[in-house]
Amino acid sequence: MAVTIKDVAKLANVAPSTVSRVIANNPRISEQTKRRVREAMEELGYHPNYNARSLANRSTQTIGLVMPSSADKALQNPFFPEVLRGISTKAHEKEYTLYLSTGATEEEMLQGVMGMVHGRRVDGIVMLYSRIDDKIMAFLEEQNFPFTVIGKPLVNPDSITHVDNDNFRAAKDVTDHFIGKGHKRIAFVGGNLDLVVTVDRLSGYEKALREADIPYSDDYVVHVEFLKEGGHEAVMELFSLEKPPTALVVADDLMALGIMSKLDEMGLSVPHDVSIISFNNVMLAEYASPPLTSVDINIFQLGYQAVNCLLEKIDDNEMASKRVCIPHQVVDRWSVRTLNESEKVN
Amino acid sequence: MAVTIKDVAKLANVAPSTVSRVIANNPRISEQTKRRVREAMEELGYHPNYNARSLANRSTQTIGLVMPSSADKALQNPFFPEVLRGISTKAHEKEYTLYLSTGATEEEMLQGVMGMVHGRRVDGIVMLYSRIDDKIMAFLEEQNFPFTVIGKPLVNPDSITHVDNDNFRAAKDVTDHFIGKGHKRIAFVGGNLDLVVTVDRLSGYEKALREADIPYSDDYVVHVEFLKEGGHEAVMELFSLEKPPTALVVADDLMALGIMSKLDEMGLSVPHDVSIISFNNVMLAEYASPPLTSVDINIFQLGYQAVNCLLEKIDDNEMASKRVCIPHQVVDRWSVRTLNESEKVN
DNA sequence: TTGTACGCGTTATCAC
DNA sequence: GTGATAACGCGTACAA
Numbered sequence: 001m002a003v004t005i006k007d008v009a010k011l012a013n014v015a016p017s018t019v020s021r022v023i024a025n026n027p028r029i030s031e032q033t034k035r036r037v038r039e040a041m042e043e044l045g046y047h048p049n050y051n052a053r054s055l056a057n058r059s060t061q062t063i064g065l066v067m068p069s070s071a072d073k074a075l076q077n078p079f080f081p082e083v084l085r086g087i088s089t090k091a092h093e094k095e096y097t098l099y100l101s102t103g104a105t106e107e108e109m110l111q112g113v114m115g116m117v118h119g120r121r122v123d124g125i126v127m128l129y130s131r132i133d134d135k136i137m138a139f140l141e142e143q144n145f146p147f148t149v150i151g152k153p154l155v156n157p158d159s160i161t162h163v164d165n166d167n168f169r170a171a172k173d174v175t176d177h178f179i180g181k182g183h184k185r186i187a188f189v190g191g192n193l194d195l196v197v198t199v200d201r202l203s204g205y206e207k208a209l210r211e212a213d214i215p216y217s218d219d220y221v222v223h224v225e226f227l228k229e230g231g232h233e234a235v236m237e238l239f240s241l242e243k244p245p246t247a248l249v250v251a252d253d254l255m256a257l258g259i260m261s262k263l264d265e266m267g268l269s270v271p272h273d274v275s276i277i278s279f280n281n282v283m284l285a286e287y288a289s290p291p292l293t294s295v296d297i298n299i300f301q302l303g304y305q306a307v308n309c310l311l312e313k314i315d316d317n318e319m320a321s322k323r324v325c326i327p328h329q330v331v332d333r334w335s336v337r338t339l340n341e342s343e344k345v346n
Numbered sequence: 347m348a349v350t351i352k353d354v355a356k357l358a359n360v361a362p363s364t365v366s367r368v369i370a371n372n373p374r375i376s377e378q379t380k381r382r383v384r385e386a387m388e389e390l391g392y393h394p395n396y397n398a399r400s401l402a403n404r405s406t407q408t409i410g411l412v413m414p415s416s417a418d419k420a421l422q423n424p425f426f427p428e429v430l431r432g433i434s435t436k437a438h439e440k441e442y443t444l445y446l447s448t449g450a451t452e453e454e455m456l457q458g459v460m461g462m463v464h465g466r467r468v469d470g471i472v473m474l475y476s477r478i479d480d481k482i483m484a485f486l487e488e489q490n491f492p493f494t495v496i497g498k499p500l501v502n503p504d505s506i507t508h509v510d511n512d513n514f515r516a517a518k519d520v521t522d523h524f525i526g527k528g529h530k531r532i533a534f535v536g537g538n539l540d541l542v543v544t545v546d547r548l549s550g551y552e553k554a555l556r557e558a559d560i561p562y563s564d565d566y567v568v569h570v571e572f573l574k575e576g577g578h579e580a581v582m583e584l585f586s587l588e589k590p591p592t593a594l595v596v597a598d599d600l601m602a603l604g605i606m607s608k609l610d611e612m613g614l615s616v617p618h619d620v621s622i623i624s625f626n627n628v629m630l631a632e633y634a635s636p637p638l639t640s641v642d643i644n645i646f647q648l649g650y651q652a653v654n655c656l657l658e659k660i661d662d663n664e665m666a667s668k669r670v671c672i673p674h675q676v677v678d679r680w681s682v683r684t685l686n687e688s689e690k691v692n
Numbered sequence: 693t694t695g696t697a698c699g700c701g702t703t704a705t706c707a708c
Numbered sequence: 709g710t711g712a713t714a715a716c717g718c719g720t721a722c723a724a
Contacts (some may be wrong), residue, residue, distance in 0.1 A: 002466070004701055015711045020703060028709060047464030051406070052701030054397040055716045065446070070431040076629055078422050085416040088448035097461070100411070100444035102434035115443070118393030120348070257633055264635035283422055287603055289610035289635075350717055361695045366719055374693060398717035401700045466701095 003044045012040035023048060054120075062097045063310060064122035066113060066136060068129055071104040073225075074192075077254055078282040079299055083128060083150065086303025094311055096123075110135050117145050124310045126150065126303075130162070132194050146313040148306045152196045161313065163305040163324040165297045167197050170328045171204030171249060174277045174295060177330065178247040179212045182339030183275065187220040187238055187245035189259065191252055198223070198251055201279070205249055220245060224255055235262045239274075246339065250278040253285045253294055256335075260288065271337035281331055290334035301326045349390045358386035369394060400466075408443045409656060410468035412459060412482060414475050417450040419571075420538075423600055424628040425645055429474060429496065432649025440657055442469075456481050463491050470656045472496065472649075476508070478540050492659040494652045498542045507659065509651040509670040511643045513543050516674045517550030517595060520623045520641060523676065524593040525558050528685030529621065533566040533584055533591035535605065537598055544569070544597055547625070551595055566591060570601055581608045592685065596624040599631045599640055602681075606634065617683035627677055636680035647672045 009016040014033060021029050022037040040046075054060045065087065068074045091098055099122050103109035113136050116122045125140060130151035140147045141160065149162040171188075178186050188205045190198045202221070209216050219241055222234035238245060250256040256278035260270055270276055270290060278285065281296035305324045312318045351369075355362040360379060367375050368383040386392075400406045411433065414420045437444055445468050449455035459482050462468045471486060476497035486493045487506065495508040517534075524532050534551045536544045548567070555562050565587055568580035584591060596602040602624035606616055616622055616636060624631065627642035651670045658664045 002701095005703095006701080016701090017703080017712080018710060021710085024703085026709095030709060033709080049401075049701050050461075050465035050467050051397050051400040052716090053703075055395075055401055055718095056701080056703040058716075060397070062445075070434045073629070075427045075431070076424050078424070080427065081421045085421070088416045088446070089450065092448050092450070092454065092458075097458070097467070098446035098448055099408075100434075100446050102438050102444055104435065104438070108438065112438075112443070114393075115396075119396035121396050121443070254630075257630070261633045261635045261637070283419070284600075284603070284630075287607045289607040291607070348717095352717080362718080363696080363720075364694060367694085370719085376693060379694080395717050398700090399719080401702090402717080402719045404700075 002049070003046050004049070005046070007044055008037065008040045008046050011044060012037045058120075060121060060123050061095060062099050062122050063091060063307065064099045064101060064113070064116040064125040066101050066109070066125060066127045066129075069103055069105060069109050074129070077252070077280075078284060079280055080128065082282065082299040083303035086300040086305075087126060087307050088303075089300075090304045090307035090311075094307075096307075096311070106135065110139065113139065117143055124148075124314045126306045126310055130154070130196050132196060146310060148310045148313070150302050150306045152200065154196050157323070159321050161309050161321040161323070163302055163309060163326060165302075165326050165328050167200035168204040168207070170279070170295050170297070170330075171201035172208045173204075173328075173330060174249050174279075175205050175208030176212075177277065177336070178249070178275065179208065179214070181247075181275070181336060182341075182344045183247040184214055184344065185220070185243055185245045186214070186247045186249060187222070189234070189238075189248055189250045189255060190221070190223045191255065192225065193223055201249075201251055224258070232258070232262045235259050236266070239263075239266060239268065245274065246343070247275040247336075248277075250276055253278045253280045253282050253288075253292060256292055256294075257284065257288055271335050275336040277330065277336060286333070288335075292335045293330065293333045295328050295330045297328045298326045348395070349392045350395070351392070353390055354383065354386045354392050357390060358383045404466075406467060406469050407441060408445050408468050409437060409653065410445045410447060410459070410462040410471040412447050412455070412471060412473045412475075415449055415451060415455050420475070423598070423626075424630060425626055426474065428628065428645040429649035432646040432651075433472060433653050434649075435646075436650045436653035436657075440653075442653075442657070452481065456485065459485065463489055470494075470660045472652045472656055476500070476542050478542060492656060494656045494659070496648050496652050498546065500542050503669070505667050507655050507667040507669070509648055509655060509672060511648075511672050511674050513546035514550040514553070516625070516641050516643070516676075517547035518554045519550075519674075519676060520595050520625075521551050521554035522558075523623065523682070524595070524621065525554065525560070527593075527621070527682060528687075528690045529593040530560055530690065531566070531589055531591045532560070532593045532595060533568070535580070535584075535594055535596045535601060536567070536569045537601065538571065539569055547595075547597055570604070578604070578608045581605050582612070585609075585612060585614065591620065592689070593621040593682075594623075596622055599624045599626045599628050599634075599638060602638055602640075603630065603634055617681050621682040623676065623682060632679070634681075638681045639676065639679045641674050641676045643674045644672045 005016045005019045009019045019037055022034050101112040103112045124146035127149045130149050130153050132154045149160055152164045153160045153162055190202055206216055224234050256276055277293045279295045281294040285292040285294040351362045351365045354365045365383055368380050447458040449458045470492035473495045476495050476499050478500045495506055498510045499506045499508055536548055552562055570580050602622055614620055623639045625641045627640040631638040631640040
């Protein structure tokens with residue numbers, strides 16, 4: 001069987017506890033025995049068993065990740081690899097490892113999370129999305145288990161540590177940007193209304209219109225099931241209005257891609273016939289035709305900080321909840337056109 | 347502290363071992379005591395500690411996932427969410443959970459995997475990619491640790507269990523498809539030559555040309571760093587040849603997107619000026635303009651079967667290695683045009 | 693059918 | 709500085 005701490009102890013002529021101290025680099029052990037023990041470890045090819053350690057320690061040094069359910073189309077969004085990169089970077093820095101929840105349905109996901117928590121498989125959890133009325137979040141709160149959320153929890157956001165963008169502001173910036181370019185017929189294409197981010201951005205959009213005295217119209221607001229066929233219909237509706245929009249605020253780069261595909265089909269060209277600004281600035285935005293002007297929400301930082309906050313909770317036993325706001329910036333590409341005077345109609 | 351098996355035992359007036367047996371649903375326990383014990387578990391809110399279980403069991407019921415390093419652009423490919431879906435489905439079926447390796451460099455990744463293996467954090471590993479001369483794979487083989495590979499390992503593929511497509515055949519099919527449509531100037535745009543999949547597809551492409559007596563030319567073969575700027579240059583080269591290609595075999599949907607963006611810039615239109623078939627058939631292929639004809643390689647199945655094979659190794663202690671081949675099919679969309687007679691030049 | 697006793701590999705608390 | 713010894717929570721021969 002595998003080599004244990006006892007084998008090392010025997011070979012080095014010390015007690016198992018001494019070996020343990022050497023591993024922990026306990027300063028009260030003489031350099032001499034440290035060397036001897038290390039040589040023994042080397043010789044036997046010893047590696048500590050993390051399960052045993054966790055058991056004795058009551059700490060797993062791993063954090064659980066809750067993604068959208070695997071059946072969820074949202075998982076296809078390049079948002080996740082990038083947020084994962086941020087998460088894994090911070091985790092690696094602090095020598096934490098990652099545990100993945102799995103499950104196709106929300107119920108399965110919940111079971112998985114309950115397993116992680118009750119089975120003491122993880123020390124804390126990062127939720128990679130924030131959905132309205134989410135059972136998993138409710139469970140974690142009720143259990144008082146350390147967790148952080150990427151995005152803004154709708155229910156008591158003040159008592160849940162989360163890292164988010166100022167999505168209200170970002171959407172307002174984008175809408176203002178359009179207004180500054182002479183656009184007045186500005187439509188909003190949002191994602192699933194269950195996602196808090198959607199409602200935040202919608203509010204920002206509304207606010208910008210209001211400030212500019214542009215009337216808000218329900219006709220100009222559609223919600224697209226992320227890349228779904230239904231979305232295409234929504235776009236068709238939008239452009240069969242008597243006054244079709246000249247500019248689109250789109251909640252996600254991928255959605256923008258889908259929309260552009262549909263526009264292309266309809267013989268409409270971006271940015272000539274319609275301008276688009278979307279969110280996330282994933283790599284794809286740069287490779288679209290035309291390259292998309294997009295709001296960079298700093299996805300990497302979202303993940304990085306989420307882990308950072310979580311570890312503060314775990315390591316420092318920090319009880320207070322906080323909110324971290326990651327800055328955004330719109331990066332200009334080629335999907336926006338400035339309207340000339342004659343085009344500035346209502 | 348948390349409620350343990352002993353607390354349950356006490357409340358139910360049985361020995362801890364009995365509780366353990368109830369958990370395992372041991373048939374030798376009377377229904378009556380089972381009920382009593384279960385009630386006690388319920389009342390106390392008992393949940394087994396997986397670390398303790400793993401320790402006693404010598405099995406973790408979790409499988410480790412090796413993805414490309416988080417810094418690798420390849421991680422952005424929608425291939426991964428989808429393969430993850432397959433993996434997680436099978437894992438969930440068999441009540442296995444998932445562990446993620448992290449790391450930005452290859453060295454960090456290797457450290458991570460060594461940690462999983464030596465620390466006995468996982469029972470087996472699925473490698474989500476297969477790169478030529480991969481240190482991680484070499485390590486796993488040397489350790490004789492159960493693992494399966496998605497894609498074909500270049501070194502001794504016969505002794506490593508892997509699940510793959512017939513990429514040679516797929517590329518040949520695609521090239522034949524073009525040939526059947528009258529194309530003769532067919533170029534191949536491959537990905538990183540380190541990836542085995544690239545060389546397999548390249549061979550299939552060559553074979554098809556040879557069979558059709560179409561001369562193979564190095565000028566028609568370029569390799570694109572996935573979605574990278576360099577790729578754009580490669581495309582420019584291709585289309586500044588005196589005889590530019592009329593058809594492109596592209597190793598990845600995302601690459602095709604990048605290429606189409608560049609073609610658009612150059613004033614070339616798909617499929618009018620150039621036809622394209624790419625691989626993977628990720629959701630994006632459907633939403634490109636025009637929608638891409640693409641080879642569906644059944645990504646979900648790749649993941650699902652990879653776990654299946656791994657579990658056979660682990661559970662049944664199956665030592666023999668095998669190769670599972672997942673079927674592919676090309677799904678026709680709008681990126682391919684049939685050449686008319688006058689266009690069928692060399 | 694159920695209980696006893698020990699082992700899984702570590703860490704932590706005492707001693708010395 | 710270092711060595712016993714007792715947890716950590718569970719599974720499992722073996723005994724009853």
